[in-house]
Amino acid sequence: MAGGNFDAPDSGxxxxxxxxxxxxxxxxxxxxxxxxxxxxxxxxxxMLTTTLSAPQLMNINLPKGDVTKDKVKLAANNILFVRxxxxxxxxxxxxxxxxxxxxxxxxxxxxxxxxxEAEHKINEETVIILRFDxxxxxxxxxxxxxxxxxxxxxDRRYAIQPMxxxxxxxxxxxxxx
Amino acid sequence: MRKQRNxxxxxxxxxxxxxxxxxxxxxxxxMLTATFRAAESEAVEVSLPQTLYxxxxxxxxxxxxxxxxxxxxxxxxDVDNYxxxxxxxxxxxxxxxxxxxxxxxxxAETSGKVGDNDVKRSLMVLNKxxxxxxxxxxxxxxxxxTGNPKAEFRVVVxxxxxxDFGAIEDLITVLNETNTKVFSMVTMIxxxxxxx
Numbered sequence: 001m002a003g004g005n006f007d008a009p010d011s012g013x014x015x016x017x018x019x020x021x022x023x024x025x026x027x028x029x030x031x032x033x034x035x036x037x038x039x040x041x042x043x044x045x046x047m048l049t050t051t052l053s054a055p056q057l058m059n060i061n062l063p064k065g066d067v068t069k070d071k072v073k074l075a076a077n078n079i080l081f082v083r084x085x086x087x088x089x090x091x092x093x094x095x096x097x098x099x100x101x102x103x104x105x106x107x108x109x110x111x112x113x114x115x116x117e118a119e120h121k122i123n124e125e126t127v128i129i130l131r132f133d134x135x136x137x138x139x140x141x142x143x144x145x146x147x148x149x150x151x152x153x154x155d156r157r158y159a160i161q162p163m164x165x166x167x168x169x170x171x172x173x174x175x176x177x
Numbered sequence: 178m179r180k181q182r183n184x185x186x187x188x189x190x191x192x193x194x195x196x197x198x199x200x201x202x203x204x205x206x207x208m209l210t211a212t213f214r215a216a217e218s219e220a221v222e223v224s225l226p227q228t229l230y231x232x233x234x235x236x237x238x239x240x241x242x243x244x245x246x247x248x249x250x251x252x253x254x255d256v257d258n259y260x261x262x263x264x265x266x267x268x269x270x271x272x273x274x275x276x277x278x279x280x281x282x283x284x285a286e287t288s289g290k291v292g293d294n295d296v297k298r299s300l301m302v303l304n305k306x307x308x309x310x311x312x313x314x315x316x317x318x319x320x321x322x323t324g325n326p327k328a329e330f331r332v333v334v335x336x337x338x339x340x341d342f343g344a345i346e347d348l349i350t351v352l353n354e355t356n357t358k359v360f361s362m363v364t365m366i367x368x369x370x371x372x373x
Contacts (some may be wrong), residue, residue: 046207057361134343139226139335
């Protein structure tokens, strides 16, 4: 072993003119084990404390102005009712010019954005009126907002209104409640 | 004799450099992406609903007014800065509790728990009027505290996905009355491709 090293072409010896006792010693070996230990500990710490799926915010803008005073008149045929029952079922119906409503259609939550897009194609002035049963789950509210945000609408106009007994009676005819 | 020779050939050196390189990279990644859970108020844990829509904002790191709604209909009012907590609730670990539903009892008030976890904060039970006043106080503190009347602060609603809409409806009424027209709902991103 030791003898062979003298012939190594890149051993660099003799360049400085000095002769070393151990010219075979190439590359200094630093023991990295303690450093690796510390780094591993740090890595474990950061891996365990990070929350990779950071919570997101969904922005809600309530209409400005006083609820009781500043009322906006809507043309009845511009209204699209989206009602969610206590069983988290979604019913969509459109207002008619004479103040009545079209038949409520029960649709799945995932189809809502497509439905909203279709309704906006028919009437671009559509305002979505959301009525939720008090026993509906909060997640269905978030889902509905999610669907509204996902639908490619020119402008998103919606309002949340309380669900009245009349609405429940109305939905009864179409399989709600 | 042979055995002794074997012992002499001590310690095999494994080159750890590539491993250390990789570990260093991982460490840097995790250090840079780390967002500590302490940054948000974790006094009340709720299971957040999930959304697909990705054009939402990240959670701000400070000056957040957090309103948590549990699945039992309790509403907690909290702020992340202890100075404001002290001036509004009179306790640096203070937190407001409002239970809008008069038919049921507040879970946190009767058992001191939310789900299976104890509430480790001192609760201040509020009625509707007091709740509104506290929200106004906190908003004023947040606005004054930053010294800039137009400074950004956030009202953040963390609702449990199984919470009744009724509690949320009452909360929205209160927010409307306190002139909090802009607020955000906290959700988790659903990792699923939207159909189409």
